């Protein structure tokens with residue numbers, strides 16, 4: 001595997017060599033594992049280094065972080081640690097472990113183990129390969145379950161018959177990897193997956209774990225493929241019994257995909273979208289608000305996420321109605337859209353084919369978004385106006401005049417203020 005490693009960016013190779021030195025000094029055999037090895041062989045970009053050590057993973061990670069002069073996050077319960085080098089480059093370090101599932105679908109009990117144990121507890125053969133980075137056998141490839149052959153044959157295959165029963169979230173993971181890489185779930189694996197679905201095994205999984213897997217799916221580059229496969233294999237009861245996904249839903253999801261592409265192309269400098277949230281809102285579009293509230297509660301979304309989901313549900317239709325009128329002043333467009341998150345605005349653009357709405361949202365992003373008056377509080381007190389709630393009124397009058405194109409320069413703003421104060 002040395003030749004694969006040599007093709008990696010220098011920064012990653014340096015990190016691997018540092019890990020190798022630490023392994024030697026501390027007599028802890030270390031291995032690259034999981035998704036990193038899979039993507040290395042596939043030639044897909046992956047900057048999440050996954051390292052397993054035979055020994056104390058947290059101590060290994062402490063040495064690693066100290067050598068780099070960066071912080072680490074410890075997860076003592078699992079004997080793992082994460083080192084974040086920069087926003088898109090992180091290293092997960094774990095002690096090799098065995099897992100026992102005392103009950104199906106629950107989190108496993110964990111005990112120290114060897115690499116082989118650690119690989120045997122994993123989801124699919126393509127995620128259960130390892131490369132030694134210990135200096136004495138640096139680059140040795142460990143593939144006890146035929147992962148490389150499955151990569152070649154584009155196959156998603158579990159390691160043992162009870163895999164989906166032990167961890168039903170793997171049903172969603174199988175679909176995610178299958179569609180991401182354009183693979184096929186192997187026929188035996190598909191049989192076990194269907195059996196697990198029949199047993200309604202997903203119902204026994206903690207909702208937050210389902211939420212996390214669903215978010216990962218919706219974060220994929222083009223998640224509609226995955227959503228279709230979920231539809232075909234298990235349906236959406238795991239989100240809500242009332243949820244029905246129809247042709248109209250897919251039409252909306254496709255429109256969402258198009259609008260996300262548009263936004264990224266037109267405004268690459270703006271903050272990145274939480275695209276998963278837009279797809280999620282699209283997916284549950286047909287549900288009544290009380291059912292959406294129930295999902296938010298069960299899935300325990302973060303406050304900001306729940307707020308956006310519910311805000312759209314409450315005001316979305318009214319907003320579309322107001323934005324589609326024949327004549328709408330820019331100041332009204334601003335007052336309607338400025339308080340909303342980009343995710344809701346993109347969803348509204350996807351939902352409505354109305355040309356007025358399309359143009360107004362484009363104008364909003366291009367011209368009005370973030371617009372403020374030039375004048376400040378200091379200018380107002382300079383004009384002898386005593387601070388108070390009146391300031392807010394003046395600011396909004398000035399901003400509206402500016403949005404509607406009645407004034408442009410700071411001089412004109414000041415002139416308007418003088419006029420306002422006089423009346």
Ligand code: CTP
Pocket residue numbers: 033034035036048050121122123124127128167169170173
């Ligand atoms: N894993 C598993 N069962 C799960 C979750 C994870 O066996 N339910 C194992 C797999 O070996 C996986 C590794 O843990 O490769 C890391 O998990 P994760 O980071 O979720 O997945 P990646 O394979 O790295 O995939 P991605 O490219 O989506 O990050």
